[in-house]
Amino acid sequence: MSDSTRFALATGLALLALLAVPWIVRNDYYLHLFIVSLIFVVVALGLNLIVGYVGQLSLAHAAFFALGAYVSALLFLKLKWSMWIGLPAAALLTGIAAFALGWVILRVRGHRFVIITVAFSEIMKLVATNWVDLTRGFMGLPGLQIPALSLPGLGAIDVSSKERFYYVVLAAAALSFYLCYRIVRSSVGRAFVLVRENEVLAESLGISAFRYCMIAFVVGAALAGAAGALYGHYVGFVSPDLFNFSYITIMLIMVILGGKGTLIGPVLGAVLFTFLPELLRDAAHYRMLIFAVILVLATLFMPRGIIFPLVEHLVPRRWRTRHVRAA
Amino acid sequence: MSALLEAREVSVRFGGLTALRDVNLAASAGEVLSVIGPNGAGKTTLFNAITGRIRPTQGAILFKGRPIHREPAFRIAQMGVVRTFQKTEVFGPLPLAEGVLAGALARGDTDPEARAREALETVGLQGKAHLRADQLSYGDQRLLEIAQALAAMPQVLLLDEPASGMNHQESAHIVRLIGELRTQGFAIVLVEHNMHVVMTISDRVMVLNYGETIAQGHPAEVRADPRVIEAYLGVQKTDAVAG
Numbered sequence: 001m002s003d004s005t006r007f008a009l010a011t012g013l014a015l016l017a018l019l020a021v022p023w024i025v026r027n028d029y030y031l032h033l034f035i036v037s038l039i040f041v042v043v044a045l046g047l048n049l050i051v052g053y054v055g056q057l058s059l060a061h062a063a064f065f066a067l068g069a070y071v072s073a074l075l076f077l078k079l080k081w082s083m084w085i086g087l088p089a090a091a092l093l094t095g096i097a098a099f100a101l102g103w104v105i106l107r108v109r110g111h112r113f114v115i116i117t118v119a120f121s122e123i124m125k126l127v128a129t130n131w132v133d134l135t136r137g138f139m140g141l142p143g144l145q146i147p148a149l150s151l152p153g154l155g156a157i158d159v160s161s162k163e164r165f166y167y168v169v170l171a172a173a174a175l176s177f178y179l180c181y182r183i184v185r186s187s188v189g190r191a192f193v194l195v196r197e198n199e200v201l202a203e204s205l206g207i208s209a210f211r212y213c214m215i216a217f218v219v220g221a222a223l224a225g226a227a228g229a230l231y232g233h234y235v236g237f238v239s240p241d242l243f244n245f246s247y248i249t250i251m252l253i254m255v256i257l258g259g260k261g262t263l264i265g266p267v268l269g270a271v272l273f274t275f276l277p278e279l280l281r282d283a284a285h286y287r288m289l290i291f292a293v294i295l296v297l298a299t300l301f302m303p304r305g306i307i308f309p310l311v312e313h314l315v316p317r318r319w320r321t322r323h324v325r326a327a
Numbered sequence: 328m329s330a331l332l333e334a335r336e337v338s339v340r341f342g343g344l345t346a347l348r349d350v351n352l353a354a355s356a357g358e359v360l361s362v363i364g365p366n367g368a369g370k371t372t373l374f375n376a377i378t379g380r381i382r383p384t385q386g387a388i389l390f391k392g393r394p395i396h397r398e399p400a401f402r403i404a405q406m407g408v409v410r411t412f413q414k415t416e417v418f419g420p421l422p423l424a425e426g427v428l429a430g431a432l433a434r435g436d437t438d439p440e441a442r443a444r445e446a447l448e449t450v451g452l453q454g455k456a457h458l459r460a461d462q463l464s465y466g467d468q469r470l471l472e473i474a475q476a477l478a479a480m481p482q483v484l485l486l487d488e489p490a491s492g493m494n495h496q497e498s499a500h501i502v503r504l505i506g507e508l509r510t511q512g513f514a515i516v517l518v519e520h521n522m523h524v525v526m527t528i529s530d531r532v533m534v535l536n537y538g539e540t541i542a543q544g545h546p547a548e549v550r551a552d553p554r555v556i557e558a559y560l561g562v563q564k565t566d567a568v569a570g
Contacts, residue, residue, distance in 0.1 A: 187432050187439070194418060194429045201416040204378060205479045206404035206433025 011177075018170055022163040031162045037274035038169040039231050042176045044254040044266035046223030049180065049216040051252070052260030053189065055196035056109075056213055059248050060101065060117035061224050063124040066242035068094045068225025069232035070128060073141045076233070082147045087229040094225025095218045102217040106210055109199075125243035140239030144232055169230055173267075176223050181263055183219065192216060196261070257298050259305025268306060329392075330355050331514045332377070332408060332483045337386035337396075339372050339538075346372040347538045349386070354483060354514040359505060361517045361525045361546075364535035365559050370518045371413050373535070374485050377516075378410045379403040390483065405433055409481035411472040413488050413518070417460035423447060423471060424456040430479025439478075446478040450504060466497040473504065483514045490521045502528050526550065534559060 072086035105116045148156040194202045232238040258269020280287040330353035339347040347369045379400035388396040418426035431439035450470040490498045532549040534542040536558040
């Protein structure tokens with residue numbers, strides 16, 4: 001059986017299990033966690049292209065997530081555009097913003113790149129906070145809704161309930177996964193990895209590091225923007241808090257501890273690190289302390305992410321894709 | 328025969344330091360031009376200037392008569408001027424077959440895998456295609472660098488000390504390989520400290536000292552040049568090479 005067939009089979013089985021979640025999980029709170037974790041799957045897949053595949057530590061990803069949320073919210077509230085138009089518009093505008101930012105910052109590397117992405121995030125937060133006429137500042141933008149989805153031949157479908165919105169975010173996560181899969185397995189994805197492993201050498205052999213970093217940066221940001229739009233409409237409210245540093249921290253944890261540079265790792269990371277802090281709620285005041293200890297231990301003992309020990313122990317060698325075998 | 332690669336009056340300055348001064352170079356298809364000189368003479372700086380890693384302060388570099396000295400490194404490689412490095416550069420944890428694909432992908436080859444296989448066969452590493460690049464011996468990594476460059480389908484190949492750190496047998500293999508590449512029509516510019524390799528394989532030799540060309544010509548003429556003996560070879564070493 002070829003790698004592609006194995007991969008398709010495993011993905012199909014996982015998708016079937018995910019389709020059954022609203023029937024199995026009858027608790028609203030846990031269904032909420034599934035929805036949020038799937039939104040963060042989209043975010044983590046996008047960040048993984050930048051951090052995991054071309055190897056650039058971007059701290060602007062939470063800003064792109066928030067920007068997408070604001071774009072869709074403003075289009076909904078000011079222009080009465082449906083979320084179904086606002087969502088692609090958010091992805092498009094966030095991608096354009098990433099292209100403009102990338103045009104400047106993808107020419108530098110290392111700490112300079114990281115610092116400028118932090119500065120961008122802070123500037124975006126200041127704009128969201130101080131452009132009160134547009135964003136209402138700290139008061140944020142309430143009143144966002146999930147409109148009915150009109151499909152040809154099926155009419156308008158109400159997807160505002162948790163059970164139905166779950167399928168919307170599942171479709172978004174599946175589409176994002178498929179997009180990333182196609183990119184990673186194409187010549188573009190191969191060039192990503194070559195740039196990550198040795199940028200000077202890749203350039204000397206004819207690969208434009210700027211071009212491929214730009215592709216990863218724009219696609220990754222567009223996914224974050226789309227996820228931000230979904231998140232804003234799901235929780236019904238966006239505010240400058242979305243730009244907080246805690247968001248980029250948790251996004252990086254999802255990608256790095258999930259297993260950066262793999263497709264499955266960030267997906268597992270997004271689900272695990274959405275559920276874990278919530279499952280620790282019984283520990284009351286010690287919750288974040290326990291979470292921190294788990295992060296430290298995971299970093300020490302699984303430096304390449306949870307995906308590698310999982311594959312090592314659970315997946316027979318002949319079932320592993322050549323990428324995981326090589327890693 | 329018109330030169331594929333030319334450097335005309337190329338100077339490179341880093342602040343107050345002149346690394347290259349008015350250097351001229353011409354390399355034609357099917358020719359091996361060696362650039363020698365003591366450490367710090369400007370040999371690697373010359374490679375960096377030709378391949379777009381640094382911009383010449385003045386002068387021009389031409390490939391097939393077209394100026395390339397303002398082009399970025401990746402575009403110069405796509406045109407057909409490809410280099411290897413003094414310090415071995417490979418795609419560390421990737422299998423050889425993946426790393427060698429880089430050049431073929433960059434050139435938009437319709438069958439990059441076949442191009443990569445061919446390049447590995449040329450240097451004799453086809454049996455190790457599945458290994459990680461960083462698991463190879465030093466000598467094999469030097470060969471891998473040449474395979475990486477060949478997969479990029481170059482017309483001009485700049486080899487920066489390909490035989491450094493190699494034993495006699497490995498050096499002989501490199502000499503044979505360079506000879507084969509010359510017969511295939513590549514223009515080869517070689518930076519090398521191993522005088523046996525240089526004198527065996529070169530059609531012409533150019534000597535740099537403190538960033539300036541002090542001699543250029545047939546290997547036997549260069550070896551006998553008093554300025555070269557004083558600056559680089561030394562009387563004792565000349566005798567040894569001659570012997």
